[in-house]
Amino acid sequence: MANARLDLGSHTVELPLVTGTMGEKAIDITNLRKDSGFITLDSGYQNTGSCKSAITFVDGDKGILKYRGVNIEDLATNARFTEVAYFLVHGKFANQEERSEFSQQLTENSMLHEDMIKFFHSVPPTAHPMSILSTMVNAMSIFYPQYFVDENDDEVYKLMASRLISKIRTIAAFSYKRSIGEPLVYPRHDLPYCSNFLNMMFDSPVKPYEIDPETERLLNMILTLHADHEQNCSTSTVRLVGSSKVNLYSSVCAGICALWGPLHGGANQEVIEMLELIHREKLPVKSVIEKSKDKNSGFKLSGFGHRVYRNFDPRMKILKQEAQSFLKNRNMDDPLMNIALELEEAALKDEYFIERKLYPNVDFYSGILYREMGFPTEMFTVLFAMGRMPGWIAQWKEMHDSVPFKIGRPRQVYIGPAEAVYPGR
Numbered sequence: 512m513a514n515a516r517l518d519l520g521s522h523t524v525e526l527p528l529v530t531g532t533m534g535e536k537a538i539d540i541t542n543l544r545k546d547s548g549f550i551t552l553d554s555g556y557q558n559t560g561s562c563k564s565a566i567t568f569v570d571g572d573k574g575i576l577k578y579r580g581v582n583i584e585d586l587a588t589n590a591r592f593t594e595v596a597y598f599l600v601h602g603k604f605a606n607q608e609e610r611s612e613f614s615q616q617l618t619e620n621s622m623l624h625e626d627m628i629k630f631f632h633s634v635p636p637t638a639h640p641m642s643i644l645s646t647m648v649n650a651m652s653i654f655y656p657q658y659f660v661d662e663n664d665d666e667v668y669k670l671m672a673s674r675l676i677s678k679i680r681t682i683a684a685f686s687y688k689r690s691i692g693e694p695l696v697y698p699r700h701d702l703p704y705c706s707n708f709l710n711m712m713f714d715s716p717v718k719p720y721e722i723d724p725e726t727e728r729l730l731n732m733i734l735t736l737h738a739d740h741e742q743n744c745s746t747s748t749v750r751l752v753g754s755s756k757v758n759l760y761s762s763v764c765a766g767i768c769a770l771w772g773p774l775h776g777g778a779n780q781e782v783i784e785m786l787e788l789i790h791r792e793k794l795p796v797k798s799v800i801e802k803s804k805d806k807n808s809g810f811k812l813s814g815f816g817h818r819v820y821r822n823f824d825p826r827m828k829i830l831k832q833e834a835q836s837f838l839k840n841r842n843m844d845d846p847l848m849n850i851a852l853e854l855e856e857a858a859l860k861d862e863y864f865i866e867r868k869l870y871p872n873v874d875f876y877s878g879i880l881y882r883e884m885g886f887p888t889e890m891f892t893v894l895f896a897m898g899r900m901p902g903w904i905a906q907w908k909e910m911h912d913s914v915p916f917k918i919g920r921p922r923q924v925y926i927g928p929a930e931a932v933y934p935g936r
Contacts, residue, residue: 519547533568550922557818561747562913566599566905567739574822578739587829592734593617593676593704596901599739600672600908616673621698621707623647623681624654631689640686640893641771647682648675649764671759672904679900680704683893684711690889705730708897713885725840726884729833733877736826737895739902741819745769745776749903750910751919759907766903767896776895779878780888782814786847786879796853804863814851814875815858821868830876837883848879 514525515538524547527539537560544550553559568577576583578599586595597605597613605613627650634643655674681698688695688711696711706722709730714720740746748769753762770776789799803812817824838845855871858864881891 517543517547519549522547524549529563531563531568533570544922550924552924556747561742561919562750562910564742564906564909565602566902566909567741569741569819571817571819571821574820574825576740576825583736583825584829587732587735587826590731590735591704592731592738592898595735595738596676599901599905600676601669602905613673616670617677617704618700620670620674620677621681621700623678623685627654628685628695631685631695634689636690636692638686638690639771640683640690640889641767641896643686643689644679644682644893644896645764645767645771647686648679648767649761651675651678652758652760655760668908672901675759675763675904676900677704679897680708681711683890683897684708686893687712687887687890703727705734712890725837729837729880729884732829732833733880733894734898736829736873736877737898739899739905743775743818744772745899746903746906749907753907753910754917754919756918759904762907763900763903766899770896770899771892776892776899778813778872778874779881779891779895782851782874783847783878783882783888783891785811785813786850789850790846796850796857799854800857800861804861812854812858814871815864816867816869817872820870820872823870824872826873827871827876830873830880831871834876834880834883837880843883845879845883847882851875851879 513528515528517524517526524543526543529537529539531537540551551559566579568580569575578586578595579602581598590598593613594604594610597609601609627647630647630650631643651674685695693715696714698707698711702710702722705727709722709727710720742750745766749762749766752765753759773781788794789796799810799812802808802810803815834848837843838848855875858869858871863869877895878888878891881894882888886894
């Protein structure tokens with residue numbers, strides 16, 4: 512195997528080269544500190560690989576996203592979310608018997624423990640659904656402690672995965688109902704995954720909800736697009752927290768908290784708020800583009816650029832097309848969609864954006880589509896968490912199965928004072 516050579520002046524260190532199945536290359540620095548006394552410094556881990564993974568592949572330069580080798584376009588167009596969830600969690604597509612078993616487990620685990628439901632009546636109605644979601648997911652370690660004693664037991668893992676994927680939709684819908692002061696709508700055993708969630712969200716004694724097949728299809732698609740995305744902030748958090756051997760529920764809770772941030776899963780909410788500001792104040796698109804380039808303006812153009820993609824985000828292209836079709840088929844006109852299209856067109860003609868490869872990302876159109884489907888803004892990140900659940904579970908399991916297993920423990924370069932004196936009392 513070829514090696515890289517690191518010249519440290521007094522001596523040279525040999526570092527193994529690693530090549531992935533898609534041709535990506537890495538320098539293995541596992542033994543760097545032991546062999547040389549040096550560590551690497553990489554703020555934000557932008558150039559550091561924390562693991563080897565067989566789950567998701569992203570090529571940001573070419574705009575490619577694959578789940579276990581399958582193109583995201585194929586899955587988003589043809590597969591239901593529960594199919595993709597099983598594929599990610601178990602590493603294969605389910606056969607007929609496995610599909611039936613998985614469906615049954617999702618149905619059986621859709622209800623919440625009645626003592627958990629009491630929690631929804633004790634939180635203030637102003638509580639954000641994401642804070643409720645993270646709290647309730649972590650509480651599952653209290654109500655189901657017998658199911659994470661041995662994570663290497665396949666049956667235990669299958670049950671934990673099914674429980675999380677099923678219950679997160681119930682918790683999400685209950686959180687929303689609580690926030691608007693409506694009675695909770697319990698899951699139905701006769702409805703598929705996404706239809707069940709839509710019914711729990713929007714059914715009410717005043718206005719019974721009729722499930723729209725197109726809305727159900729779009730929800731399956733959006734959740735699939737969000738199901739995993741390599742070693743992002745929340746996924747890395749799930750792996751790092753899980754590396755202490757803490758249970759799956761608490762690991763996923765940490766991932767939900769990480770996802771909540773506006774620089775991660777909360778970005779689609781920021782896009783909607785930005786578009787609403789532009790619409791409300793009737794700001795010309797040209798002036799918005801100029802403000803976004805001025806560092807002193809205090810204005811940020813949300814939804815453009817990505818840490819990984821230096822080309823079009825393939826998820827964005829799908830969401831844009833679906834949002835346009837949804838509006839056209841219903842003869843609807845959304846002023847925010849019109850502004851978004853104008854902003855994209857203007858940015859892609861501007862040298863500032865072209866040179867920096869700042870393309871619209873998945874957050875730019877996902878919020879608009881959620882809005883068109885009837886979801887309130889505060890639920891956008893919750894929907895993201897629902898979609899990402901199978902990926903978090905798969906990543907947690909892969910991390911636990913890794914050999915050798917190591918607890919996450921990053922190093923640092925200390926820059927504080929060398930000596931200090933206690934001042935006394």
